[in-house]
Amino acid sequence: MSDEEGEDGVNGWMEESCAHCGHTHKVVNGLFLREARIREGLSLREMARRLRLSPAYLSDVERNRRARLPKIVGNYLRQLKPMRLVNQ
Ligand SMILES: [Zn+2]
Numbered sequence: 797m798s799d800e801e802g803e804d805g806v807n808g809w810m811e812e813s814c815a816h817c818g819h820t821h822k823v824v825n826g827l828f829l830r831e832a833r834i835r836e837g838l839s840l841r842e843m844a845r846r847l848r849l850s851p852a853y854l855s856d857v858e859r860n861r862r863a864r865l866p867k868i869v870g871n872y873l874r875q876l877k878p879m880r881l882v883n884q
Contacts, residue, residue: 806831810860824869830858832876847871 810825833843840858844851847868856862 812860824864826858826860826864829864829869829872833858833872836876838875843872843875846875 806828808828811820812823844854
């Protein structure tokens with residue numbers, strides 16, 4: 797298993813075309829966040845409450861339907877046990 801893969805095999809990073817500059821950026825895969833949250837038994841509702849986001853908004857983030865803003869991802873990861881999310 798490479799450093800980029802979650803325990804369940806979902807890659808922590810994905811390529812996504814940027815609406816702002818048109819280039820492709822490497823961004824956090826929301827599905828990876830979702831799996832990590834579920835593994836720790838945290839509900840979507842509880843995570844949304846801690847991050848002060850609506851559950852619907854957070855659900856969209858986890859499904860890669862909204863931008864995974866660095867601030868949101870940082871706060872999200874702080875709710876979970878320490879884990880490695882290696883960018884390369
Ligand atoms: Zn860009």
